[in-house]
Structures are given as structure tokens and as C-alpha cells.
Amino acid sequence: MTTNTSPPRLLVLGGGTAGTMVANKVHKVLPDWDVTLVDRDDVHDYQPGYLFMPFGMNTPAQVRRSKRQFIDPATRIVTGEVDRVDADGRRVVLEDGTVLDYDYLVIASGTTPRPDQTPGMLGEEWHRSVNEFYTFEGSLALRDNLVAFEGGRLVVHITELPFKCPVAPLEFTFLADDWLRQHGLRERTELVFVTPLDGAFTKPVASRELGHALEERDVTVETDFMVESVDQEARVLRSYDEREVPYDLLVTVPLNMGADFVERSGLGDELNYVTVDKHTCQYLPQGDRHPHPEIFALGDAANLPTSKAGSVAHFSVEVFIDNLVELAHGRPMTHSFDGHANCFVESGHGKALLLDFNYETEPLTGTFPVPGVGPLRLLKESRFNHLSKLAFRHIYWNALLPGRPLGLKPQMSMAGKHPEGPPAAVSASMREE
Amino acid sequence: MPTTTISGRTLEVNEEGFLVHPEDWTEDLGVELARLIGIEMTEAHWEPIRFLRTDHAAMGETPTLRRVSTQTGIDVKTLFGLFPKKPAKKMAYVAGLPKPKGCV
Numbered sequence: 001m002t003t004n005t006s007p008p009r010l011l012v013l014g015g016g017t018a019g020t021m022v023a024n025k026v027h028k029v030l031p032d033w034d035v036t037l038v039d040r041d042d043v044h045d046y047q048p049g050y051l052f053m054p055f056g057m058n059t060p061a062q063v064r065r066s067k068r069q070f071i072d073p074a075t076r077i078v079t080g081e082v083d084r085v086d087a088d089g090r091r092v093v094l095e096d097g098t099v100l101d102y103d104y105l106v107i108a109s110g111t112t113p114r115p116d117q118t119p120g121m122l123g124e125e126w127h128r129s130v131n132e133f134y135t136f137e138g139s140l141a142l143r144d145n146l147v148a149f150e151g152g153r154l155v156v157h158i159t160e161l162p163f164k165c166p167v168a169p170l171e172f173t174f175l176a177d178d179w180l181r182q183h184g185l186r187e188r189t190e191l192v193f194v195t196p197l198d199g200a201f202t203k204p205v206a207s208r209e210l211g212h213a214l215e216e217r218d219v220t221v222e223t224d225f226m227v228e229s230v231d232q233e234a235r236v237l238r239s240y241d242e243r244e245v246p247y248d249l250l251v252t253v254p255l256n257m258g259a260d261f262v263e264r265s266g267l268g269d270e271l272n273y274v275t276v277d278k279h280t281c282q283y284l285p286q287g288d289r290h291p292h293p294e295i296f297a298l299g300d301a302a303n304l305p306t307s308k309a310g311s312v313a314h315f316s317v318e319v320f321i322d323n324l325v326e327l328a329h330g331r332p333m334t335h336s337f338d339g340h341a342n343c344f345v346e347s348g349h350g351k352a353l354l355l356d357f358n359y360e361t362e363p364l365t366g367t368f369p370v371p372g373v374g375p376l377r378l379l380k381e382s383r384f385n386h387l388s389k390l391a392f393r394h395i396y397w398n399a400l401l402p403g404r405p406l407g408l409k410p411q412m413s414m415a416g417k418h419p420e421g422p423p424a425a426v427s428a429s430m431r432e433e
Numbered sequence: 434m435p436t437t438t439i440s441g442r443t444l445e446v447n448e449e450g451f452l453v454h455p456e457d458w459t460e461d462l463g464v465e466l467a468r469l470i471g472i473e474m475t476e477a478h479w480e481p482i483r484f485l486r487t488d489h490a491a492m493g494e495t496p497t498l499r500r501v502s503t504q505t506g507i508d509v510k511t512l513f514g515l516f517p518k519k520p521a522k523k524m525a526y527v528a529g530l531p532k533p534k535g536c537v
Contacts, residue, residue, distance in 0.1 A: 160499065161497075198519075198522075224518060224519055226498070226509070226513070228509075228510070240509055240510055240513040241513050241517065241518055269500070270497075270499055270500050270503045270504070271499070286492065287491070305494075305534045
């Protein structure tokens with residue numbers, strides 16, 4: 001516990017997008033606080049770049065930096081693996097035995113692809129004919145495997161939801177279509193999109209628009225496909241309902257899970273995401289677990305019912321910081337996160353779409369951020385959207401991580417958007433055989 | 434919101450036919466909802482459906498397929514056998530609950 005003379009101690013687990021932003025912003029608004037950040041390494045990747053590396057649109061050097069260079073030097077940085085959070089004792093134990101006490105804890109340990117969780121996914125062919133683009137190594141290997149690809153069945157596959165950046169597999173498909181055309185391989189390639197969802201995307205209007213985009217590009221879509229195993233020898237995906245999808249080159253999105261220490265600490269759900277209040281990101285105990293109002297989870301580590309995406313980390317961190325200042329002054333939290341996510345969707349041919357949505361409102365068509373003007377167009381392809389997405393890497397390194405204001409409000413706005421009526425009845429979708 | 438009549442009761446449903454008010458649900462209604470999608474309820478079907486009802490009441494949301502499987506110990510393959518093709522959606526429908534979110 002703190003005494004009257006020592007400043008409050010904030011401990012941040014994880015130095016990715018959310019953790020770095022928290023550390024930097026806390027120093028600006030609560031300069032006397034004692035901030036410690038724990039991470040296992042000093043590598044900070046611009047993860048949206050993983051999508052571009054396979055197509056040579058970003059170089060490895062453009063996406064990789066040192067973590068420390070972005071973290072306010074007033075932060076104490078500890079390198080180590082977290083063993084567990086002792087929530088009752090308000091301390092974190094590292095695997096090397098180091099004990100770190102805290103007054104407030106922020107868990108920002110993200111989400112990780114877990115190919116080990118699907119039988120047959122890992123093995124001899126991992127990062128050869130079975131690929132992923134959610135790690136630096138996987139994205140690089142995929143770049144080389146695409147260069148060696150001579151046509152056949154290129155299958156883009158999603159294992160299960162939720163996963164990081166839910167539009168990325170669609171973007172990969174669009175970019176692959178474009179890349180294959182440029183390399184004279186599109187005629188010789190069957191491009192297949194395999195998803196556990198019943199459409200291209202989760203939200204109806206976006207699913208319709210993106211579904212059209214797949215159709216236009218002659219992409220075969222296999223829906224409601226829950227993978228049971230990968231057979232690397234036969235080169236097929238098998239589903240629980242005994243369908244088979246053959247591939248020559250598989251690009252899968254493995255099951256995503258939160259950090260194992262979250263499970264060991266008894267703070268997580270069945271996928272090791274910290275259970276939180278969706279408006280404050282404050283720990284919300286499940287079942288008979290004890291409340292710990294001093295624990296928060298931000299970014300992908302939390303079980304927020306919205307996209308696991310950098311924009312969500314960014315907007316929710318801003319709300320958290322405003323609330324933390326109130327807590328620091330002994331007042332109740334009054335700021336509420338609305339689930340706002342804002343995602344560019346690369347569609348190939350030098351264009352991109354923009355999605356903007358929150359817990360209550362699905363992505364709609366319209367203009368952003370200035371109503372009726374844009375310059376960005378929502379849910380429609382444009383060159384400007386694509387250039388903005390490419391430019392965002394610089395904004396990320398130079399403004400977002402250091403905690404400089406971007407001029408975007410965390411709350412979603414309806415201005416400039418075109419709401420639609422209720423979607424057409426699709427009840428038949430469940431009864432079909 | 435559209436309504437539908439099942440077993441003489443008028444019920445509010447969404448565009449996909451899911452009950453709007455989980456509190457409208459009874460086990461008898463569950464049997465009828467199952468029949469509408471071609472499922473004859475057996476004790477094996479009831480085990481996950483009862484879990485869905487309890488878990489929704491405790492957590493405020495419909496559990497995902499993974500959660501149903503890890504919490505009840507019924508493997509995913511078995512759930513696919515009981516509620517063919519779309520077990521998560523079909524179980525939620527029979528249990529009178531909204532589709533599981535997991536979908537964002």
C-alpha cells in the first residue's frame with residue numbers, strides 16, 4: 001500500500017500499442033506517478049505492416065523498431081516474462097522470481113496466434129505450404145513462398161473469432177488477387193476465402209459490401225467452416241462437419257489467445273482474455289472471483305466485444321487515462337468507451353475502404369472525418385483511403401505511440417454517415433441443409 | 434420487430450427469427466423452436482441448452498461454441514452432431530437467446 005509520501009505505483013504489463021501509450025500518457029497527466037513497464041523483449045513491430053510485407057509493399061526494416069525508443073524515459077522498464085498476477089496481494093511475480101508491487105495494474109499483454117491449438121497446423125510444412133501473416137517471421141516466409149508460387153489453390157482461412165484485426169484476411173485476399181494479376185498468375189490460381197462466419201464479415205452492411213468485392217474478384221467463399229484439423233500431407237483443411245478444402249498454398253489465421261499468465265492468475269475467460277467492463281476496461285470478475293477495481297486491461301488483452309485492433313487500443317486508452325485522473329483525485333470514473341473502431345481495408349489496385357463503427361452502430365457508408373466532405377470515404381474504395389493507410393505508419397511511430405493528440409475524438413460520430421433500414425430477413429440461412 | 438406465433442403464443446422475434454426477449458422462453462418453447470429447425474430434442478441436446486440458459490443469465494451474453502465446449506466438457510464434434518452445420522447459432526436459437534457475439 002502507498003503511504004502519504006510515496007507516489008502511486010502504476011504497473012503496465014506489455015509494451016505494445018496500448019501499454020506504450022498508457023505509460024507515455026500517464027507521465028503527461030500524472031507526472032508524479034511511479035510507472036513501471038514489463039515486457040519480454042525490446043522489439044516493437046508496426047503490426048499492420050505484416051499485411052504488406054508478403055507483397056513487398058513494406059520492407060522488414062520499415063515495420064521493426066526498438067520498444068524503448070518510444071517509451072517516456074521516466075518509465076522504469078523491466079525485461080522479463082510474467083509468471084502471474086497475485087491480485088489479492090497487489091503484486092506481479094516474474095518467472096525469474098522478481099516481485100513487482102503495484103497500486104494500479106494495467107494488463108496490456110495482447111493476443112497471440114496459437115497454431116498449436118489446431119491439430120496438424122504446426123509441422124514440417126509450417127511457414128512453407130501452411131502460412132500466416134501475424135508474426136514478423138511468418139510474414140517474411142510468406143513473401144518468399146509467394147515468390148515461389150506457380151498457381152493452384154491459394155486458400156485464405158480464418159480459424160475462429162475473435163482474432164486480431166478482423167479485416168486483415170479480407171485485405172490479404174484483395175492484395176493477393178492484385179499481386180497474382182500483376183505476376184501473370186491469376187488465371188492459373190483459384191483464390192478461396194474460408195471463414196467460420198456466415199458471410200465475408202461480421203457486420204451486415206460491411207459484410208454485403210465486402211462480399212461484393214470478393215465476388216467481383218472471382219474469389220470462392222466457403223462459409224460456416226469450423227476447422228477441426230489441417231492435413232499437411234493431403235493438403236486439405238477439414239471441418240467439424242466433415243467438409244474438406246484442398247489447398248496448394250494455405251494462408252491461415254490461427255486461433256488467437258491472450259497470454260497464458262492471465263489464465264494462471266485467474267483473471268481470464270476461456271481464451272485467456274481479461275474480463276473487463278466494456279465501457280471502462282476495469283477488471284470485471286466472472287463467477288465467484290473477487291473484484292479488483294485497481295486492475296484494468298487495455299488493447300487486445302481485454303475481452304471487449306469489439307475488434308481487436310490498434311484503433312480500439314488507441315481510443316480506449318484515451319478514455320482510460322481520463323478515468324485514471326479522476327481515480328487519482330478520489331473521484332468516480334465518468335468517461336465511457338463506446339467500442340469505437342476505425343479500420344482501413346486495403347482492396348488492392350492502390351485503393352482502400354474505411355470502416356468506422358462502435359458497440360451499437362455497424363460500419364456505414366458516408367464520409368470521414370468531416371461530414372459530407374471527407375476526404376475519406378466510408379465503405380467505398382478510394383485511392384485517398386489507401387494513401388492514408390500507407391501514411392499511418394508514420395503517424396503511428398511519430399504521434400500515436402508517443403501519446404501526441406491526433407485530433408480524433410475517442411467517441412464515434414454519426415455525422416456524415418448514411419444509416420440503412422433493417423437488413424433483409426435471412427432466417428432461412430439456418431434451416432438450409 | 435416482427436412477431437411469430439409458436440404453440441399459440443405470440444412472440445417478438447428479430448429478422449433471423451431469434452427471440453427478442455429471453456424471458457419469453459420455456460423448455461416447451463425450446464422443443465418447438467428445435468422442431469422448427471428440424472431437431473428433435475433429446476437429453477443430449479438439453480445439456481448444452483441448459484448451460485446456455487444458465488450462462489446467459491450469469492454473464493449477460495450468449496456463450497460462444499468454444500465456451501460451451503470448455504465449460505460443459507462436451508467436445509465440439511459432438512455439438513456439431515447434435516446441432517448440425519451451425520451449432521453456435523442453432524443452440525442460441527433453441528435456447529431463446531441472441532446469436533453469440535464473438536463475431537466482431
